[in-house]
Amino acid sequence: MAKIVIIGLGPGDIGSLTMEAVERITDGNKVFLRTDKHPTVKYLREKQIDYETYDHIYEEEEDFDKVYQTIVNDLFEKSQKYGIINYCVPGHPLVAERTVSILMDMNNKGIIDLDIIPGLSFIEPVILSVGCDPVNGLKIVDGLDILEQNIDINVDNIVTQVYNRARASELKLQLMDIYGDEYQIYVIKSAGIKEEEKKVKIPLYQVDRLDWIDYLTSMYIPKMKKEEKNKYDMNNLLRIMEILRSKEGCPWDAKQTHESLRQYLIEEAYEVVDAIDSEDIDGIVEELGDVLLQVVFHSQIGKEEGYFNIWDVISGICNKLISRHPHVFSDYQANNSQEALESWNEIKAKEKDFKTYTDRLKDVPRVLPGLMRSYKIQKRAADVGFDWNDISGAIEKLHEEFQEVQYELNENNKERIEEEIGDFIFATVNVCRFLDIDPENALNKAINKFIERFEFIEKESIKMDKDIKTMNLEEMNSLWDKAKIHKISKKN
Numbered sequence: 001m002a003k004i005v006i007i008g009l010g011p012g013d014i015g016s017l018t019m020e021a022v023e024r025i026t027d028g029n030k031v032f033l034r035t036d037k038h039p040t041v042k043y044l045r046e047k048q049i050d051y052e053t054y055d056h057i058y059e060e061e062e063d064f065d066k067v068y069q070t071i072v073n074d075l076f077e078k079s080q081k082y083g084i085i086n087y088c089v090p091g092h093p094l095v096a097e098r099t100v101s102i103l104m105d106m107n108n109k110g111i112i113d114l115d116i117i118p119g120l121s122f123i124e125p126v127i128l129s130v131g132c133d134p135v136n137g138l139k140i141v142d143g144l145d146i147l148e149q150n151i152d153i154n155v156d157n158i159v160t161q162v163y164n165r166a167r168a169s170e171l172k173l174q175l176m177d178i179y180g181d182e183y184q185i186y187v188i189k190s191a192g193i194k195e196e197e198k199k200v201k202i203p204l205y206q207v208d209r210l211d212w213i214d215y216l217t218s219m220y221i222p223k224m225k226k227e228e229k230n231k232y233d234m235n236n237l238l239r240i241m242e243i244l245r246s247k248e249g250c251p252w253d254a255k256q257t258h259e260s261l262r263q264y265l266i267e268e269a270y271e272v273v274d275a276i277d278s279e280d281i282d283g284i285v286e287e288l289g290d291v292l293l294q295v296v297f298h299s300q301i302g303k304e305e306g307y308f309n310i311w312d313v314i315s316g317i318c319n320k321l322i323s324r325h326p327h328v329f330s331d332y333q334a335n336n337s338q339e340a341l342e343s344w345n346e347i348k349a350k351e352k353d354f355k356t357y358t359d360r361l362k363d364v365p366r367v368l369p370g371l372m373r374s375y376k377i378q379k380r381a382a383d384v385g386f387d388w389n390d391i392s393g394a395i396e397k398l399h400e401e402f403q404e405v406q407y408e409l410n411e412n413n414k415e416r417i418e419e420e421i422g423d424f425i426f427a428t429v430n431v432c433r434f435l436d437i438d439p440e441n442a443l444n445k446a447i448n449k450f451i452e453r454f455e456f457i458e459k460e461s462i463k464m465d466k467d468i469k470t471m472n473l474e475e476m477n478s479l480w481d482k483a484k485i486h487k488i489s490k491k492n
Contacts, residue, residue, distance in 0.1 A: 002082075002084070003113040087099075241296050456482070
């Protein structure tokens, strides 16, 4: 079987080359470099060692995944041709080397034979440069995949692939969302290379202003210290909740159950809605935090009882999102939002093992507010064709239900009046559905309007030096009409 000897060239200083690496490079076998844009390559030139480089592949392919796969494919062909070849990579072969990862996978499958010669990675010189001990927590993050790998603010992070100012600018924006604009980080170029190393400690927003950033540049982001912490992540929240529920924590938090917290989850959800309706951005942030707290609270209780934990909750929703979006995560095609929604509903029906269409109606939670529940049930009934052809049918039904309310009022049948008023409200929701209006929102707007007009009446009564309770209905109605005009004029 053909063999590829992967050789680590170290961080860049020729003195960091290992004896074994030198022996292998000079053993007469063909030498291939992932890139010759590396200071150690100077040694190969001085020793007149012939080599081929894959730098041209970076310009020929449109993304890095294709670059790496093309390099691996060519290495495999060359190994078949020459028997044994040397493949040299910067640093340590097992640190931030995608081509090596692909080759190792092929080796595990028995496709090719590998021999790995280690080298000093870029990590050690970076650590030495900033004087930090990795035992306190260190994460290496590929700058090309930072969103997938996730930055951890509770440990030090080294970000690789800061190869030019444009990439530095993209990383800066992503990192400022996490740490803030002024967070101090290190930018290090040519770490461990004598007389070439550059290091600067600057706030994040200045990173892309450095004109010396190149392919040997990394960022070192120190973890947030407890005494100066102004940002937190999910792990911090989980730990805080764990402490609050402990013997050393808060007595109130410790005694809560799923049942006792039930009302708070509902209240917090409505407070988010209220903040959205008020267009209060700060309020939305705060209230979403309160909803998240409820999720973490219930998850901690579940963990203590041994039934589930936060990771079960997160895994559950991730699995649901992936399975119900086949048009995103698999080969299924959805041409528009309606097709995507229909696909979601069909997958949900299979997951929940609905036997009948009535099962779909019964699946709408009974605890939902009446307007919301009726809207959802009508919509699901309409999905199977139980619906008016157009809004005129819904309007006609609304008039019919109103007449039935009037009839029962004349009959003074209290039980039937309640039933017919329920039918009237249900029919009103149906009209809303045809108009694509959320009845809950519509009613809340009406309530807010009523409060505003009532406030106007009360203020006017004070100007008139009258107690609102002593005013007759005619006077109030007159002020009510004035309130409507006042509102219109304010809009204009």
